[in-house]
Amino acid sequence: MSRSTGPVGVRLGIVRGISYGMFGAPDSFVPEMRRLGGTLVRVYVYWSQVEPEPGRYDWTVVDAILGQLDPADEVWVTVCSSSPWATRHRTGFLPSSPAHDLRRYERFVSDLVTRCRGPVDYWQCRCSGAADTTCSQAMMAAFAGQGPAAPGTRPTDATSDETSSDTADVTSSETADGSLDAAPHATSDKAPPEAPDRRTMRTLYARMAQLPPQLRMFMEDCPPELAAKRDRINCRQIVTRNVLALAAGVTRTACWNLAPEIPGCRDRLNMMGFLFGKLALMDYDGTGLTRRHPSADTFALLAAxxxxxxxxxxxxxxxxxxxxxFEVSRAGRGPLQVLWAAGDVFTGEDGPGVPVDWPWPHPTVHGLDAFGSRVPSNGTAAPCASAPRSHRCSSPQARRQYPGPEEMPGASGDAGERGRMGNQREAAGHACGSGG
Incomplete structure (x- = not known):
């Protein structure tokens, strides 16, 4: 698979997660992203997955990714310097750390790029704090050894998206649920102490009833009304954050994240799950990645x-x-504007609607909120023939039942249809429509 030219225009992407193929067989995920309208795929690949032993390569995970790609997909691979034998911290997962021998790291990256040459558009290295610069230089050296850069073999400008611990005397080992247990180098017949992050989560859940709702909504088994509010917040922020980024000149975004990476795995003491678990767009139904959260429908609506x-x-x-x-320019399509009023993220939706008078020079107007429901608008006569019409838009309360995908205008409709708008009600805000 190859491209004759690099992708252009705006792309909304989705991150698969940080451990694809790490704790189970690599499964299908790119078609699921594509059905949501995602056109950029971000995935993590670990040194330990590709070269589990010196000189022995296992391309199972890499080939599983490549086998799902389409020439129209744009691909971003984050390469994690994690190895049980080649890196400073002996681990197959996290934290990543510098290689003992940078020449081995260069060779690994070069072999990985050769395997993927063509389909991958962006390469990013993830190492550890200040060592990212060294790893980045090694990655650039590996690219230089590939000859002239071709579409699909260019590194990203960013070299790391987070900083890991660089403590020299700590080794991390991963558990089946993806949590990390860290302990000093030592041998003992006693069971290792519970990891600090799990102790913290245990304490948090013991106090759950006394915690503020803004925190409880991220926890497992929170009241249904808080879970629903968290879903609504997620939907609204998918729209606002993407639109703000695009208006600032960003052309690529990647939503975190698609879904859990282990079917049926639930561990409420997992810190990673607490921080990011409820941002997932989808979930497994049995072993199939088919269950869509409300945020997935909003993402699909926005992408359309x-x-x-x-x-x-x-x-x-x-x-x-x-x-x-915001005004959105779309090739061959009708006008689109996105509006919302600022307000408190958590409590703003509890207030009354905010009407907006908005000039609209087109004969019709159609409005949608972030959940795919119609926003009523009332056109008023212009004061003179040459002036545009003004429309008053007001969205109902945001606390509503989510429509199914088949009821959401724009979720899976014709991309060329006129009079369609994805809008957003952020907190106390409202938004209204498009037309043609």
Missing amino acids: CLDGTSHVRRIDVGGRPDLYA
Whole structure:
């Protein structure tokens, strides 16, 4: 598989997670992303997965990724310097750390790039804190050895997306659920002490009833109304954060993340799950990645509305600092504007709707909120023939039942349909529509 030219335009992407193929057989995920409208795939690959022993290569995970790709997909691979034999911290998972021998790391990266040459658009190294610079230089050296860069073999500008511990005397071992247990080098007949992050989570759950709702909504088994509120917040932020980034000139975003990576695995003492678990767009139903959370429907709606987008521009709204308004330019499609009013992320949706008078020079207007429901709008006559019409838009309370994918305008519709808008109600805010 190869491309004749590099991808252009705006792309909304999705991250698979940090441990694809690490704790189970690599399964299908790219088609699932594609069905949500994702056109950029981000995935992590570990040195330990590719070269589990010196000189012995296992391409199972890499080939599973490559086998799912389509020429239209854009691919971002984060290469983690984690090895039970080649890195400073002896681990197959995390934390990543520098290689004992940078020449071995260069050879590993070179072999990986050779295997993937063509389908992968962006390469990123993940090492450990200040050592990222050294790993990045080694990765660049590996690329230099590949000859002239071709589409699909260019490193990203960023070299790391987070900092890991660089403590020299700590070894990490992974458990089946992906949690990390860290302990000093020692041998003992006693069971190792519980990891600090798990002790912290145990204490947190013991106090769950006394914790503020803004924290409890991230926890397992929280009240259903808090879980539903967290879903609504996630939906709204998928729209607002993407639109703000695109308006700032960003052309690639990657939503964290697609789904859990182990079917049926639930561990409420896992710190990673506590921080990021409820951001997942999908979940397993048995062994199939088929269950969509409300945020997945919102992502699909936004991707359909932004299909063909070349530019997003913020509109200056004089006298309304609370109002965010954006104009979206889409090739061959009708006009699209996105509006929302600022407010408190957690409590803002509890307030009354905020009507917005908005000039609209087109004969019709259609509005959707972040959940795919219609936003009512009332056109009023312009004061003179040459002036645009003004529409008053107001969205109902955001606490509503989520429509199914088949009921969501824009979730899976014709990308060329006119009069479609994905909008957003952030906290107390409202948004309204498009038309043609």
